[in-house]
Amino acid sequence: MRGSSEAARRRAPRARMPSSIGYLLAAFVAAIALFFGLWWTLVSGGDEAPWIPAGLAASVVLLVALSAREVVMRRAWTRYLLDQGNESSARTTGEHKRSPEKSQSSSVLSANWRNIQRQSEDADSSNSPEAHYDVFHACQDYLATADETLKATTLSSDKRNSIRAAQERVRTLQKHHLLTWARDSSRALTYEAQQRARMSERIEAANRALHCLETALKFYPQETELEESSAAIREFISSVKVAHWVELAERSAFKGHYRRAIDRYKDALFYLSRGSMKEEVRVANTERIGREIELLWGRLLSKKTEKAEASKSDGAGDREEVSR
Numbered sequence: 001m002r003g004s005s006e007a008a009r010r011r012a013p014r015a016r017m018p019s020s021i022g023y024l025l026a027a028f029v030a031a032i033a034l035f036f037g038l039w040w041t042l043v044s045g046g047d048e049a050p051w052i053p054a055g056l057a058a059s060v061v062l063l064v065a066l067s068a069r070e071v072v073m074r075r076a077w078t079r080y081l082l083d084q085g086n087e088s089s090a091r092t093t094g095e096h097k098r099s100p101e102k103s104q105s106s107s108v109l110s111a112n113w114r115n116i117q118r119q120s121e122d123a124d125s126s127n128s129p130e131a132h133y134d135v136f137h138a139c140q141d142y143l144a145t146a147d148e149t150l151k152a153t154t155l156s157s158d159k160r161n162s163i164r165a166a167q168e169r170v171r172t173l174q175k176h177h178l179l180t181w182a183r184d185s186s187r188a189l190t191y192e193a194q195q196r197a198r199m200s201e202r203i204e205a206a207n208r209a210l211h212c213l214e215t216a217l218k219f220y221p222q223e224t225e226l227e228e229s230s231a232a233i234r235e236f237i238s239s240v241k242v243a244h245w246v247e248l249a250e251r252s253a254f255k256g257h258y259r260r261a262i263d264r265y266k267d268a269l270f271y272l273s274r275g276s277m278k279e280e281v282r283v284a285n286t287e288r289i290g291r292e293i294e295l296l297w298g299r300l301l302s303k304k305t306e307k308a309e310a311s312k313s314d315g316a317g318d319r320e321e322v323s324r
Contacts, residue, residue: 027065031058109149112142113166120173123180129188132181139174143167175220182216185209186229190236199244206237231276238275242268242285249292258300265293 035058042050116138123131146167150160189209196202213230217223249264272285 024065027062030065031061034058034061109142109146109163109166112138112145113170116142116170116173120177123177129181129184132177132184135177136174136181139170139177142170143174146170178216178219179223179226182212182226183229185212186233190233193236193240199240202240203237206233206240209233210237234276235278235281238271238277241271241275245271246289253292253296258296258303262293262296262300265289265296 035054038057039050039054042053047053116135119131119135119138123135146163149155150163155163186209189205189212193202193205193209196205210230210233213226213233217226217230220226245264245268249261249268252258252261252264269286269289272282272289277285
């Protein structure tokens with residue numbers, strides 16, 4: 001029985017290493033198959049432009065496959081590493097009579113550490129902030145697995161010290177890649193916000209940049225650089241709102257709608273008082289808007305006076321005609 005089980009293990013297929021190229025190739029083949037299948041169906045139904053819906057459907061499939069690539073490949077790598085750990089555990093049990101649980105945990109941690117090192121090097125050499133975020137998640141998974149290993153298995157003191165030392169190295173990488181992701185992502189999104197024309201789009205991009213920084217602050221609240229960047233983005237959002245209402249007020253004043261301009265200047269004062277902004281900037285803008293409101297009130301009163309005088313002159317002229 002033992003010989004047959006060992007032979008069955010030898011005949012068991014080895015787990016294949018995950019390949020992102022193979023995944024992308026399979027997605028591309030599926031999209032092409034969907035395109036031609038849908039195109040033929042539409043042609044048979046008499047559609048005049050069958051390539052348009054067929055192309056859209058194939059594009060959707062490719063977009064979904066590309067967006068899900070990181071999740072799928074991460075799960076595939078986890079499954080592969082676990083399979084490798086199980087094989088290593090089985091071999092160790094047969095040869096050296098050691099604990100399967102201990103061997104599996106050690107091999108999984110070693111494989112995960114090698115994978116993290118490879119991902120870290122790739123992320124540092126790339127210009128993609130998301131690559132750093134993926135390494136951060138990989139470090140999180142490693143630390144969770146290491147904690148479980150230290151709690152669940154009976155390890156020697158040397159092995160425990162080795163795992164704890166590896167944890168410290170992983171924590172260093174985790175911090176480096178999360179801060180790099182937050183810094184690069186927030187800079188890119190802030191630049192995007194500055195290039196947008198509409199206020200809503202600018203605020204949306206700035207809020208996404210702020211979310212990246214706040215995510216990093218949850219893990220490392222003592223990082224002053226993250227706090228300063230967050231404050232700068234909040235000030236940018238406030239300035240965008242104030243500038244929007246000031247621009248609307250200036251347009252209304254240019255068209256002669258003084259009361260509407262005053263109301264919009266008051267909206268600007270509202271966002272100026274509620275938003276995050278340096279005190280000296282807030283005071284300067286408040287004084288400037290206050291002067292504009294006073295000027296508009298003066299124009300509004302002069303306009304009313306002119307209308308009253310015009311109505312009086314018209315009334316006097318009418319009385320003269322009646323007397324004649």
